[in-house]
Amino acid sequence: MKQEFDMKKSVEELQKENAELETIFNLSLDEIFVTDGNGTCIRVNPVCEKNSGRLVSELIGRNVRDLVKEGIFTPSATLKVLEERKPATVIQSTPSGKRLHVTSTPVFDESGELSLVISNTIDITEILSLKEKIREMEELIETYNNQITELKSTDQLYGKKILAKSPEMIKILELLGRVSKVDSTVLLLGESGVGKTEIAKWVHEQSNRSGNFVEINCSAIPPALFESELFGYEPGSFSGALSSGSKGLVELADKGTLFLDEVGELSIDLQTKLLQVIQSKAFMRVGGRTTKKVDIRIIVATNRNLEEMVRNGEFRQDLFYRLSVIPIKVPPLRERRDELIELIFTLLDRANKKNKSNKILSPHLLDELVSYDWPGNIRELENTLERLVVTTDGVLIDKEVDVKNTEESKSFGNEKDISPQKNDLFKEILSNSELGLDERLELVEKEILKYYIDNLGTTRKVARHLKSSQSTISRKCIKYNIKTTQN
Known part of the structure; x- marks a missing residue:
């Protein structure tokens, strides 16, 4: 009786242990694939x-040799164990584009015969995709660092903020380098944000002048205060004036450089007063009775067409001729593609130093920055990079950038018009009564991917266009045997 009780208890314990092992087997996050000694x-x-992509019922009882022939997975670690009678590890590919790390282990019975092959499989698709992205990023960073090193070694970085690689900008700065040694008036023309102020500062730094660089934004000073700001005033010259009087900006620029930005915004009356200073290099303080002489070099800048303003009577012709002794047109950033990448990294480095950070740009974002036309020029680029550095968590900057689109520019990620035209293949898919829903969907998906790969070239661009991830597009291209470039 006791023996029967013990046997019953042993059976119950074995059943419990078997149930526990079955639960562990089924709940494992990794694949477990078991064959007999014949595969x-x-x-x-x-x-x-x-x-x-197959049901368990479709796999049980099937030989791995047949499964490999059908392309369910390849290569087979189990087959290697059957052939070599020792553990084997392979990287396996599936029709759905998955990459699997498979380790198969042989189990031998007491007589030394192979009785089981147990395979453990880990899905490493995302890991390999991430590794590839990191490799691409490292290669890009190395390339850009080499370009920046080459740039610095060829003396194409002028000062701390002016970068010139395009032939036109190099020619402009070489000319200004020679002009900096004389006192001729320079007129800098160009769109807002192209760097006219930095160029004016650079010219002053290259000159032999010992005085200050004094900047006047002609559009920022109210007309009623312009004269007192420019020339200064004597004590008691008007209500609210300092009892000691005040030096004007012209006087502060003595033996230095006076930079007049946005000179096209001056009224005709103020233009007349400015003309007198330029002609005589002398001025009189507001409320004063004596003329003061100054030794100044004048540089002016504007984003307006002064010649047209002269024709319309909005700008004095004699002042225009006085200012345009050496006119220099600074090209917009969209015409200086050769130096855009170096400029991006130069400004990113400055933003990192300013904010005590060490952020880097993802290849995807860098592509977008380079493809954008930057209607706000260097000022817009500098502000955008600083905003990215300040608002990004972590080291890698990989986000959408909110910029305003204009008629003259392309928005980030904007591609050429690649809208598909009518395609007879879709009619064929819809009319083929032998195809099931899944087969129809796969054919449509394959056709869409092939179309965009042919037009855009890379999985990264296709993923951005179709609002998907690059790893998903890559897997599907493998599944449908669509040839792509590496990125």
């Missing part, structure tokens, strides 16, 4: 369905 599948857990 016939005898057990698999549910993860195998996800990896292979």
